[in-house]
Every structure is written in C-alpha cells, then in structure tokens.
Amino acid sequence: MTPAHVKTFFINLIDKMLYSHPGMPATDVHQHLWPEPLLDLLAARSDAPRLRRRGAGWELEVAGEPAAPFDPRAHDPAARAALAQADEVERILVAPSSPLGIEALPDAQPLLDAFHDGVAALGEPFFAWGSIALASPDPAAVDALLATGAAGLCLPAQALAGPRRLDRFRAVLERLAARRAPLFVHPGPAPDAGGEQAPAWWPAMTSYVADMQAAWLAWATWGRPAHPELKVVWAMLAGGAPLHAERLAARGGPAAAVLDERAWFDVSSYGPRAVDAMLRVVGVDRLVLGSDRPVADPPPLSSLGPAVRHAVAHVNPAAVLSR
Amino acid sequence: MSHDLSEAELEVLVRDVATDPERWRHLVVHRQDERTYVELQRDDHVAVWLICWMDDHDTGYHDHDLSAGAVAVAAGAVREERLVLGGAPAARTAAAGESFTFGPADIHRVSHAGAEPAITVHAYSPPLWRMGAYEVLPTGELRRWSLSYAEELRPIGA
Numbered sequence: 180m181t182p183a184h185v186k187t188f189f190i191n192l193i194d195k196m197l198y199s200h201p202g203m204p205a206t207d208v209h210q211h212l213w214p215e216p217l218l219d220l221l222a223a224r225s226d227a228p229r230l231r232r233r234g235a236g237w238e239l240e241v242a243g244e245p246a247a248p249f250d251p252r253a254h255d256p257a258a259r260a261a262l263a264q265a266d267e268v269e270r271i272l273v274a275p276s277s278p279l280g281i282e283a284l285p286d287a288q289p290l291l292d293a294f295h296d297g298v299a300a301l302g303e304p305f306f307a308w309g310s311i312a313l314a315s316p317d318p319a320a321v322d323a324l325l326a327t328g329a330a331g332l333c334l335p336a337q338a339l340a341g342p343r344r345l346d347r348f349r350a351v352l353e354r355l356a357a358r359r360a361p362l363f364v365h366p367g368p369a370p371d372a373g374g375e376q377a378p379a380w381w382p383a384m385t386s387y388v389a390d391m392q393a394a395w396l397a398w399a400t401w402g403r404p405a406h407p408e409l410k411v412v413w414a415m416l417a418g419g420a421p422l423h424a425e426r427l428a429a430r431g432g433p434a435a436a437v438l439d440e441r442a443w444f445d446v447s448s449y450g451p452r453a454v455d456a457m458l459r460v461v462g463v464d465r466l467v468l469g470s471d472r473p474v475a476d477p478p479p480l481s482s483l484g485p486a487v488r489h490a491v492a493h494v495n496p497a498a499v500l501s502r
Numbered sequence: 503m504s505h506d507l508s509e510a511e512l513e514v515l516v517r518d519v520a521t522d523p524e525r526w527r528h529l530v531v532h533r534q535d536e537r538t539y540v541e542l543q544r545d546d547h548v549a550v551w552l553i554c555w556m557d558d559h560d561t562g563y564h565d566h567d568l569s570a571g572a573v574a575v576a577a578g579a580v581r582e583e584r585l586v587l588g589g590a591p592a593a594r595t596a597a598a599g600e601s602f603t604f605g606p607a608d609i610h611r612v613s614h615a616g617a618e619p620a621i622t623v624h625a626y627s628p629p630l631w632r633m634g635a636y637e638v639l640p641t642g643e644l645r646r647w648s649l650s651y652a653e654e655l656r657p658i659g660a
Contacts, residue, residue, distance in 0.1 A: 424546075435545075438545055455650070462549070487652045487653070
C-alpha cells in the first residue's frame with residue numbers, strides 16, 4: 180500500500196460513513212392505486228365521481244366525462260407489487276387520481292383520508308403522495324400527512340396555474356419547503372373530456388398537457404421566486420414545457436427557469452425520443468422514473484442506456500425524497 | 503453564458519474553476535471502482551463537471567458528438583490519448599495546473615496517471631448530450647456505440 184492508497188482508503192471510509200446513500204431503491208414516483216377503503220366510498224356515492232355496478236362489472240362516473248368501464252383488478256395491490264418486481268421497481272409512490280376531482284369536492288376529506296389510510300395500510304413498497312382539500316389549504320395538513328409517512332404533497336396542475344392560485348397555497352407550500360418535503364404536480368382536476376365524440380385519450384393529449392404547461396409557466400414566473408427552496412416533481416415532463424424554453428426566451432419569458440436544481444420531471448407516458456430531448460434541455464439529473472400505472476406502462480428507456488436508468492430510477496428519486 | 507464557447511474560451515473557464523477550490527472542494531469523492539462526477543454548472547451553452555480519478559480509471563475511446571470541451575487538472579495527473587489508426591496513439595500527460603482542449607470531431611480517451619488520485623474540471627459546449635464510444639476489435643475494426651452523455655458521466659453502481 181502506497182501512502183496514496185492509504186489516504187484513499189480513509190477517504191472512501193469517511194465517504195461511506197458520511198455521504199453514502201445505501202437507500203437508493205429503484206423508485207416509480209407516479210402510480211395510481213385506489214385502496215379498498217376508497218373504492219368502498221366511491222361505490223357509496225350518489226354523485227360523480229363514483230363507482231356504479233353495471234351488469235357483472237363496474238363503471239366509473241367522472242363529472243364531464245362519459246361513464247367508463249372500471250376494472251377493480253387494475254387496483255389490486257398484490258398484482259401491482261408483482262408488476263413492480265417485473266419492472267425492477269422497489270418503491271412505488273402512489274398519487275391521488277387528481278382528474279377525479281376528489282380534492283375539489285366540498286366533502287373531500289373522508290375520501291382523502293380513505294386514500295391516505297388505505298395506501299399506508301398496504302405497507303411497502305407503497306407510499307402515498309398526500310393530498311389536501313383544495314377549498315381550505317391548511318399548512319397543518321402538511322404536517323399531518325408527513326406524520327403518516329406521505330412522501331410529500333400532490334396538487335393538481337390547475338390549482339397552481341396562476342399567481343392568485345399559487346397565492347392560495349402559499350402557506351402550504353412554505354410548510355412543505357420548511358419540512359424539506361417535495362411537491363408533486365399532477366394534471367387535474369376535472370379534465371375537459373372533449374365532448375361525446377372524443378376518444379378516451381383526448382384529455383391526456385389536450386387539457387392535461389395545457390394544464391401542466393400553464394402550471395410550470397406559473398411556477399417559473401411566480402412560484403419559484405416565492406418558494407426558492409421547495410423541491411417540485413412535475414408529472415409527464417411538465418407537459419413538455421421546458422422543451423419550449425427557446426420560444427419562452429423569444430417572447431421575453433423566464434427561460435432560465437428550465438435550469439432548476441430543485442425541479443424534477445417524471446417521464447410518464449413518454450418514450451426515448453421525448454425523454455432524450457428533455458435530457459438535452461434539463462440534464463439527466465432532473466429526470467425521474469414515473470409510469471402512471473395502471474393508466475400506462477413504464478416508458479421503454481433501455482435505448483438510453485443503463486446509466487440513464489440508474490440516474491432516473493435510483494439516484495434522482497433519492498434526491499427528491501431526501502429530507 | 504450567452505453563446506456556445508470556443509475551445510479557447512472553454513480552456514479559460516476550466517482553468518478558472520480548477521484554481522478556485524472553494525467551488526468544489528466539498529464535492530471531492532474518490533472511489534476505487536469508478537470515477538465520480540458532479541455537475542458544477544449548467545446553462546443553455548455550457549456544462550461544467552468535476553471528475554475525481556484514481557487507480558487507472560479510464561474512459562475508453564470516445565467522442566463528444568456536437569460538443570467541444572476542455573479539461574483542467576486541479577490535482578494529480580491524467581493521460582490523454584488520441585486514436586491513430588495503424589499507429590501508436592498520440593499521447594500526452596497533463597498534471598496539476600495544466601489543461602487541454604478537444605473539438606467535437608476528436609476521438610480520445612482519458613485515463614488516470616500516476617499514484618495520486620486526480621481531480622479534473624471539464625467543460626463542454628454546448629452541454630454534452632450524445633457521445634460515441636469506440637470499440638477496437640481484435641481484427642482492428644473500429645465500432646462506434648452511440649451513448650447518452652449519462653453513460654460517460656453517470657456510471658452505474660454509484
């Protein structure tokens with residue numbers, strides 16, 4: 180052993196003691212799973228959003244959308260855990276299904292409690308993104324959610340898409356930042372379904388994309404200056420908003436906001452071309468794995484190489500969730 | 503930065519960063535099994551990385567697709583080899599205080615040199631995106647593998 184080797188040995192030892200992250204499990208930051216208590220409450224409701232028996236099966240009614248067949252097997256925790264194993268995912272963050280519009284209901288709290296308690300009861304690999312009733316944003320609710328093991332707070336994009344809307348959540352977001360917990364921005368609530376002629380994918384390609392872009396632009400303009408420390412995870416690459424940075428600059432907007440060390444973008448429903456384009460704009464450190472199961476399958480990213488997978492599934496989610 | 507940087511501008515940048523250890527001393531981590539990387543700075547036109555080397559770490563032959571680059575050595579030494587078909591590589595060693603540059607079309611490999619762990623500062627303009635990694639077959643054939651930049655700068659098993 181040369182002196183350099185001895186020095187390196189101790190540097191590595193100290194590094195392992197101080198900086199190692201033994202807990203960097205592969206993490207899918209974006210799935211949906213309606214636990215049993217939430218299914219029961221949705222089935223007991225008389226107004227949308229609700230579940231109704233139709234023949235031998237079930238139908239889901241959401242305000243403004245035609246009733247759609249609902250298969251409870253898509254929300255079976257054991258089947259989902261098995262899928263996670265096949266996906267090589269060790270930790271799943273379960274987001275509220277914001278497009279249902281539950282958070283905006285006057286009687287939201289029992290449904291939200293059923294979601295949080297139901298996911299908490301499942302145990303690993305499931306962890307909830309917490310959600311709050313939008314009518315009365317209360318910072319104490321953030322503490323209560325984090326006390327139950329929630330990964331952070333999920334808010335629907337429309338609720339954040341403008342200065343007055345952001346201001347309504349100022350105290351909540353300040354508390355979240357003070358607790359070093361992340362915000363997850365998900366499309367919703369209440370998509371524009373596009374009328375009776377529109378196919379099922381219509382809102383996912385129109386209002387979801389537009390809402391995520393508007394929320395990201397509002398964050399770039401008013402949100403980030405007000406909350407410099409808050410970690411924010413954007414579903415679905417924020418609707419591709421950072422890919423419009425050159426256009427934003429050309430129109431005099433805050434294009435530098437694409438370079439934000441406290442922002443991450445989940446890759447749900449995108450693939451190697453869009454993810455590679457995004458990687459070019461924001462860098463690989465900013466991307467996290469999100470599948471949107473059971474709505475979509477995990478994106479096929481193997482063509483981007485194992486190092487991208489390692490960053491997106493292991494290293495970057497650990498940075499999001501470190502307190 | 504308001505524009506893509508020339509090799510000369512990149513060299514000034516990495517020398518400035520390398521001689522300002524306050525910016526990166528707290529990020530230095532040497533690992534025996536791999537190089538370690540931290541992105542120090544990123545904007546639309548340039549990305550700056552700190553890389554820590556030891557024990558014969560080696561990048562293999564690669565190019566940087568669209569990006570020019572510069573490397574300044576802050577501690578220890580690294581060896582740069584340019585690929586020469588049918589001949590020995592054109593090699594040079596850069597020690598602490600020295601620097602070198604490369605253009606997008608250059609094919610090189612960089613490896614750790616000497617016994618002391620090395621610390622280097624790298625800048626790429628525009629920020630590194632895709633790369634080519636070269637495999638030299640026993641028959642002498644050259645193969646190019648297209649890689650995401652993460653493959654170079656974020657090795658597995660960190």
